[in-house]
Amino acid sequence: MESCIFCQIAGNEIPTAFILEDDLAVSFKDIEPRAPVHFLVIPRRHVASLNEARDPALLGHLLDFARQTAEKIGLEQYRLVINTGRDSGQAVFHLHLHVLGGRKLGWPPG
């Protein structure tokens, strides 16, 4: 997906410092952080949203990758968010996990 911004990030077409990367996924800081720590985990392969995800192994990997990234930066308390669909707040239609932390997070989210 040439026009997809996260495909371009994953493919190094938009220079982005990865916190962690492997064959299947990359993680990097959100450009507009909503918490002192806010990074994204994305699959290298284009998947538009969780609704289009058909690979449980990949989904498990993304979850573990979020944990590994948090561990790498010493983040022990955090929240994972997967906005799915416009009404949830999804603006980029390439599956991504938000990982937020570094402050006390309110519940329920808005």
Ligand code: 5GP
């Ligand atoms: P969504 O609203 O789709 O769940 O989240 C998309 C996230 O991607 C937003 O938090 C937004 O700040 C982030 N984002 C959008 N474009 C870029 C970019 O070019 N670089 C980075 N690092 N983050 C981006």
Ligand code: ZN
């Ligand atoms: Zn994409």
